[in-house]
Amino acid sequence: MSTRAVLEVIALDAGDAVAAQAGGADRLELVTDMAADGLTPPTRTFTAIRAAVDIDLRVMLRLADGFAAGDVDRLAGAAGELRAAGADQFVLGFLDAAGGADLTAVERVVEVLEGCRWTFHRAIDRAADRDALRKELADLPGLDTYLTAGAAEGVDEGFPTLRAEARRGGEPGYGQTLLVGGGLRLDHVPELRAAGIGAFHIGGAARPGGWDGPVSAEAVQEWRQVLDRP
Template sequence: MSKRAVLEVIALDAEDAVAARSGGADRLELVTDMAADGLTPSRETFAKIRDAVDIPLRVMLRLADGFSVGEPGGPDGVDALVDAARGMRAEGAEEFVFGFLDADGRPDLVTVERLVAELDDCRWTFHRAIDRASDRNALRLRLADMPGLDTYLTAGSPAGVDEGLPTLLAEAAASGWGEAGYEARLMVGGGLRLDHLPVLRSAGVDAFHIGGAARPAGWSGSVSAKAVRGWRDALDA
């Protein structure tokens, strides 16, 4: 029998967090401003969610839309990201989500290395920036030895899982074979639907990420425990 799959749900506030946990989520990704595809939440929001649930919380480190950072001293530059990471660590955050590319679509090692140094071996996810990388395999190889990196969140394509499915299946196979750069867990998210699960589970994928799928009323509404439970049940079937 395959092992229990990890279900991660996006939470914007404590109400979302409680509903996701009640529905069977294993972990939460904490963000704000989904109009910009998810930015760093406030320390106050993190603290409220931390106090409301007892499951792992991964905090987004991203201050502006897109997958690049501005000038180091700018409001969305690397210095500001480091300050945000430092503040979240002081608040008790122990897991994070981030990922940045340079102008050529390669991993922005300057930014990533500065954040990793600040996080002191905390576990972290390289998020869907990988879906816009110029060379996914090269990115994985460059990041393979980064302390704390344990997950790639990816749809396999900027357009979502429908288009990215062949890439996801190939990467799942590479992970199963133990190829260099594929040691981190493959977590699938981005246009993910329940009907994608059978083929992904059969390929060995054991981690899934949902956002809008947990919100029947859309992003203007809250997470539905019932919707999350539907995903939990499908993954456990």
């Protein structure tokens, strides 16, 4: 029996969230400031979205563009405030200057999350050594997903890596879900599904009017229909 594919959609506000859920999204990634590639939203935005929809929400923990953690005390404080407001799933990912996982920052934030589920985001696509990063993070509590295109340039370039990592699902460091996003198009879906990948992340693809426009329920529904094809 085939498992329904997971569709995660980026939401900036409650209107986006309602449209994404109406279109068939399974989960939302909550961010602000897409000009900086997605930063931590205000807690009030989380609470408004949480009140508007009943699907899973993963909240971004990121203070500035790039993959350095920056002010780890501020990050931990933001995580704690969101936890107190009811957030129970998160997205984060920090690299050190050498392109390795910034374990100090990641562990500090994960400690505040108290076992909540979280995604390590596309920082993995900028890592000096993806395999080493996965093995370093393997035992952190709550880590259940990697958001990745397989390559910094996007899914077109990352296909070989995505296929290879999907095949390694049972190995140490490879037990997490591959959530594919970053230059993802509808025409990629059949090949990714054939490779055994079952989770997909869209941002701009859900917004026909670009990032200045809202999420379109119809655009999300089109993805849902493609993902649900046998």
